[in-house]
Amino acid sequence: MNTKIITLNKLPVNKTGFIYNIKCSENVKRRLLDLGIVKNTCIKAILKSPSGGLKAFEIRGSLIAIRDEDSSLIQIYTK
Amino acid sequence: MGLTKSSMGNVLLNDDIKYYKNENGFTVALAGNPNVGKSTIFNSLTGLHQHTGNWPGKTVSNATGHCNYKDKDFLLVDIPGTYSILSDSQEEEIARDYICFGNPDATIVVVDATCLERNLNLVFQIMEITDNIIVCVNLLDEAKKKHIKINLKLLSDLLGVPVVGTIARKKKSLNNLLDTIYKVCNKDIIPSPKKIHYLPIIENKIELLNSKLKEFFDLSPVLYRWISLKLLDNEQSIIKSIENNLNINISNNVSINDLRIEIEKDLSNIGITKSNFKDTITSSIMQKAEKICNKVCTFENANYSSRDRKIDKILTSKTFGIPIMILFLGIIFWITIVGANYPSQMLFSFFGFIQEQLISFANYINCPVWLSDMLILGVFRTLTWIISVMLPPMAIFFPLFTFLEDLGYLPRIAFNMDGFFKKCCCSGKQMITMCMGFGCNAAGVTGCRIISFPRERLMAILTNSFVPCNGRFPFLITIATIFIASSIQGFAGSIVSTIAVMFVILLGIFMTLVISKILSKTILKGLPSSFVLELPPYRKPQFGKILVRSIFDRTLFVLGRAICVAAPAGLVIWIFANVGINGESLLNIIANFLNPFANLMGLDGYILTAFIFGIPANEIVLPIILMCYLGNGSLVNLDDTFAIGNILIQNGWTILTAINVMIFTCLHFPCTTTLLTIKKETGKWKWTILSFVIPTICGIILCMFTTLVYNIFVTI
């Protein structure tokens, strides 16, 4: 198996990854945890905002928009 | 547009919600993630009209209502929708404190059948603070559409609490829920939640703390575990609130503190530190949730959300996303302009006819002229003008806008625009509050609670009045129709007025961004913070409901409020226009005083006076202007908007006046209701005053600028 660790903002649209590590500030991290974003959660990039700077991801059946500033602090691994 | 009596009126304060307790029956709390249909269930059970809509965060205030079932009375308490109850945000604190300390007889946790896994997170968290839980799996119809099947019986077994399936939009499906509520409250069913087992080492430490707590405090059994967990997590703010509510003192208890510190060391030795404790807890919960979902859900179609995704790809696409957004807005305004024209004329003629009858009647009963003039030309005329100008556009705009709201488009607007807002150091959610501002700025200001960072929330509050509320855009439409589109007939004319109105609104949005940027560099310094927003699935709007709701809850409510202000204002203006010193009316004196300044802005003194008198409600600005021009009782019957146009032109209005009035309508001080709401939301006069000054200065400067440019052009 060929796993690669990248940050979430680098995940191309329509590709899937799994959460490895969340390095965001306490506040943001908590909010992500509330949405069920924990280690090994499957996450798929779905949409890019036309004004740039954020993407929407599919997580546990719902669509969540996260800014690049935050997603660049989330590490994911892809298979 | 959270614009109903309940959202404007009796908003409960955070503190008093705790004491909501039904003396003659049972109290039931309604909890759940945002946007799962909580308010729909609440409305359906209580017959009230809490605001519903398809975007997360709209239930920003708590509501209570009664419902009867069998022989019992139930008090339903709708608590704010939250993803979790672990954080210290305001809504979560309210939700947590109520469930924990309000002692409801039952807590219903509404969950979304289409995304059960995440919703179970909240269910398990609530299990830590109460046993009397009913899980209500809502949106079963959507799940069915997406080919998701849920075994409710098995779910109930696995959770240890009663589980009811509902489709909140169908009232019938709620009977089962009522029955279960009844049984749980009556103790016919006693839920015994199967709580999460965290890692053995954590469970072990919880036990240790539990026994220590039991030595010192005598509490209800479920609370020991909860407090122990919070002690392990070292959640100061939650512990504070526990202490306040139960009137106990944990943090200063040396023995407990020593144990806590010792445990903390033990845990950090095996790698569980303060910073990853929450991860560990949430991971355990999510693992369990995954397991349960694997057992109870069957997905028959792996690509169940493909239709939504396709729509999203178009609505948020790089090339079309923003143009489509503007187009939607444009279409809404166009329909409003075209549709409102004819009914407006009818209302004008109808009221004109009534006015004549009233005057003849007054003459007939020998009513003194000053009195009949005051009542008919002052009060009655102002009132009916407001109704004629405002009612038709509102009755058309509100349903259309509610349609977009129900569809789930608002969060997409926020998503599309967030990049711009980020550059101005504020939140894309501000766009949602601005959309609410189209309905009513006061509602928009309250809606700013969805923005969780105080700095960004303040920016959104201060700039909310840059979007014209529905008290102002009928005015915009009228002016645009008269001055900008009057020379063009028919279809093209309506398009031109739409573009004019759109232009003013885009100007408002642009100014919002500029001012936000300036604020973020000056008094509200800071960097853009995080932005996490759920984009809910598209839902088919309920047309019947939309119509009824927007007409009765919104249109009539807003109109009612305008009328309440208009009647006395009409009276005051009439008096100002007819009472005077040395033969010059008070109104003239004020207008003449303001005139030089107003001229600099390309307006005249009367217009400025009208805006000032219009502070209680922006709706009355145009009637006041007309009243000023027609001031001394000269009787004019207004048949339609073009008659208004003639009066304005006779009084020296040019295209420049029209443009500047439109700009100033968009950019000036908010109405008193909005100002009071700002005071309530921010708690400080400073912000209230700023929110008055900022748009006014912008408006003045911009008007002066256009006047200057216009004059240069004219002289060339």
Ligand SMILES: Nc1nc2c(ncn2[C@@H]2O[C@H](COP(=O)(O)OP(=O)(O)O)[C@@H](O)[C@H]2O)c(=O)[nH]1
């Ligand atoms: N199809 C369907 N839509 C629902 C159901 N329950 C609620 N909705 C819709 O879901 C949206 C959100 O509902 P609302 O009650 O405002 O959610 P709340 O945030 O939990 O209070 C609204 O557009 C409702 O009309 C349901 O059972 N089926």
